[in-house]
Structure formats: structure tokens, C-alpha cells
Amino acid sequence: VQLVESGGGLVQPGGSLRLSCAASGFTFSSYAMNWYRQSPGKERELVAYISSAGGTTNYVDSVKGRFTISRDNAKNTVYLQMNSLKPEDTAVYYCNARRGYVNLWGRGTQVTVSS
Numbered sequence: 001v002q003l004v005e006s007g008g009g010l011v012q013p014g015g016s017l018r019l020s021c022a023a024s025g026f027t028f029s030s031y032a033m034n035w036y037r038q039s040p041g042k043e044r045e046l047v048a049y050i051s052s053a054g055g056t057t058n059y060v061d062s063v064k065g066r067f068t069i070s071r072d073n074a075k076n077t078v079y080l081q082m083n084s085l086k087p088e089d090t091a092v093y094y095c096n097a098r099r100g101y102v103n104l105w106g107r108g109t110q111v112t113v114s115s
Helices: none
Strands: 002-006 010-011 018-023 032-038 045-050 057-059 067-072 075-082 093-097 102-105 109-113
Touching: 002 093, 018 032, 018 093, 018 109, 032 067, 032 075, 045 067, 045 075, 067 102
Parallel strands: 010 109
Antiparallel strands: 002 018, 018 075, 032 045, 032 093, 045 057, 067 075, 093 102, 093 109
């Protein structure tokens, strides 16, 4: 069972990044998927949610209109498109898969927004 995030990096304010999370070892299409983030000294925060079939999404207020979560169940991958990035978006971003009591985590990818 594995979740592997990629796509993080350093970007200037106002820029864009697309995070990917590749899943393996479990039935990806049966799991809701989430993106969380955590910055130093702060609790881990739920950023975006997508249902197992992709028909429902939700976002934390601070990213609404800027971030888009999507998934490709044929490729076992979930994405987070991040536009109009701000310095306060700087964090380690984690991919999470959830189904009932099962809760799976990736190791995270660093996103740094700075000029």
C-alpha cells in the first residue's frame, strides 16, 4: 500500500503548481481522497476532498477559487491544481486516502511560495 506525492517545489507568488499523488496496493476507486497541508508550528489542515467517484469536492475557505482537486481512477492518481499561490500556502502537502476506518498517508511534498 503506497501513496506517493510529487509536483512540489519553489514558486513565486501568483504562480501555479500541480501536485500528483500516485496510489498503489489498494482499490483506489473505492476511497475518498484528500489533500492536507502542514506548515511549521501549525496543525495539519484539510485543504481539499474528493469523493471516490469524483462527483463531490470540498475545499477549505482559504483555497476556494484557487485550488482544484481531481482524480483519474484509471490511473490511480489524484491531483491538486494550485493557482494564484500565496506565501501562506507554503507547507508540506500530504495525500490521504480514506474509507471507513482505513486511513492512508503519503510522505508529503514541499510547496514553497516565495519571491
